Amino acid sequence: MRVLRSGAPQLLAFAAVLLADRLASPQFLAVHLQDGRLFGSLVDVFNRGAPVALLSLGMVLVVATGGIDLSVGAVMAIAGAVAASLADSYPLPVVLAAALGTGLACGLWNGFLVASLRIQPIVATLILMVAGRGIAQLITEGRIVTFASSELAFLGGGALLGVPMPVVLVLVMLLLTLALVRGSALGLMIEATGGNARASALAGIDTRSVTVAVYAWSGLCAALAGVVAAADILGADANNAGLWLELDAILAVVVAGSSLLGGRFSLWLAVLGAFIIQAMNTGILLSGLPPELNLVVKAAVVLAVLLVQSPRLSGLTLLLRKP
């Protein structure tokens, strides 16, 4: 109950966006089962939103430490390229291990730059954001690498109990991250580090390891998102896979109510934030409005969210409420 109450604004926002979508497209909420998989616009929102939801699971932890990870889009491209290149020659576990391992390595690199070399997160991860896409192109040798492996394709197009695999993966990752972060004391340590790094270090928290861990997790989540994106299109496009998605992930985290200065975070709200964004995207596509409008609408939503969170504005509403 408490959890739901803390996410009330986001749940309301999600409901509002879905309602708007329903108004724009009467078929929006219709869901039907076909070949053992659910179809419909609403299902699409979750399916299409899955990569960003995966990214935001890592991003929300990074942001909670007061950092930011701009490289997740590029890491998606790298992991997708690795997965697509290996898919037809190796069994799926090997392919997944290679792709996720690459993502983990990217995350460790970011963590090393931020925690050990004390480079500002935005600059440290910018390095991989720029270089990562080049690395991905090196792996694909500048081509779009396609594959035929049905095992890998299943991760993008398959379904489990009717639920599309990408959505299943988001749920699995959400539960896994929750278990890892909230089941241990890592969550507390992440929030403490983001809230006051000096005090946390003096209280004996290994703030450096905490920082490395969140970037590593972000890399891992990004790699999984990259695999899902590649599996979806049966190929890896080093130029476009995950392009600008780091911004959507940051947006999702902000919509989830996290402060970019670090501190408190909520994993499930970050995932919800990703789906809110996707619901807007889908809605605009369905409404027949020009897709360019998408960006404007997103900007408006960001502004609305930030206004709601602004301490000055909340002071103002308090004043207004006073009789």
Add this chain to the structure above:
Amino acid sequence: MPDSVLLSVRGLSKSFAGHQALAGVDFTLRRGEIHALLGENGAGKSTFIKTLTGVVRRDAGEVWLEGAPIAPRSAEAAARAGIATVYQEVGLLPNLTVAQNLFLGREPTRFGLVRTREMRRRATALLADFGLSIDVGAPLGRYPVAVQHLVAIARAVDLSARALILDEPTASLDTHEVTVLFGVMRRLAGRGIGIVFVTHFLEQVYAITDRITVLRNGRLVTERETARFPRLELVHTMLGHALAETEARAEPADRASQKESGTPVLQAEGLGKAGYLQPIDLTVASGEVVGLAGLLGSGRTETARLLFGAERADRGRIRLDGKPVRIAGPRDALRHRFGYCPEERKTEGIVADLTVRENIVLALQARRGPFRPLGRAAEDKIARDFIAMLDIRPPDPERPIGLLSGGNQQKALLARWLATEPRLLILDEPTRGIDVGAHAEIIRLIRRLCDEGLALLVISSELEEIVTYSDRVIVMRDRAQVAELAGSAVDLTAILRAIAAEAAPAPVPEPA
């Protein structure tokens, strides 16, 4: 000689949000004089400087420079008028070259372009005047702080400063660098420039200044020639004890005066760090409270930070129960069951957004590591127990700690360390900034903990407070240990005398 007066301040006042930070302060600076401005934390020194130089607007008062009233609105305006300030954090731009820093905003130009070579030539000449021969084309940040200070002073003087304010210029300098700086100060004074010298180092006050002004609680306490101001009296004046009064107030401590001291828990031998703290020897036994006394900046906090590993010592060693241990960081200290409540509660103590419960369990959880979580039930119990035991208010473990009063935050921080069942607890100014009631409670708590066998090292500026609870007192001055008082020798007068003693190192009685 009235015409020797360079800067005259009359009735300078400033209040912040109802708090009178500066109340009608008079100050006179003469030509060619080095004038110490002294006072403890919160005495109003920095407010005085900021108000004088227009960084903050004054509420009342007048400032005359060479007989003409001035009212600068900013530090730049003050500098143009002839009063330059060099702060402890130099305030120049480390990424620009030395020459660019010296001529920032007044670069020699031709057709709108900066004449770099001309600028460098003039910079070199200017610094040569200060006995400094360095590559002025190199970024300022490459040079040690001492050089940066000299560059800042050179810039200020070259901007035709007639009065120069040096705010703790020596805080991060080593002995040799201080000598060089003093040479420069004397030369400038010889040229007729008046220098206001803010420092915490009494040695330096007596080494270089002609006159002393003491502020306390925003008021002028006294202004006197340095040569006629005995150290002991100066310390009394700064701390605000009348001499006669101290004798009466020195409480006969209720300590069983020769309490058989327990086994030494902590022994520090020659622990120190270059440019930070001169080597100290220190022993704390279980069931003992050792007080660290001294003026602000005397090395008290530095001692605590070295012991806890918040700053890494480069000499000496620490023994725990007689066995040498390595303390390379707070995590090592925590593992050896040390606890440390830092002086800066807001920046180094609390995590404001987290709840009281989370703040309390933080250190205990840190010692267990991330993968052995206490679990919510255990956390709740710990939080509830300590909230009850220390009477933390409001008694809501789920309230963000940032919303609590200072005293309750301090209690929660104490709880954080008590929850780790420490063997040695270091408290740095445990009663600063908290109200009277909480103050007494914390002192009672210190005594109780000590009775329970904890070894305590307590730092405080409140000397009466230290006298009431300490079994032994170590007195610090100028980043060195100068005296150790034990048993019945622990009284206010003795501490004051030790603080004020001459530079010659006072004999340190060996604690058996």
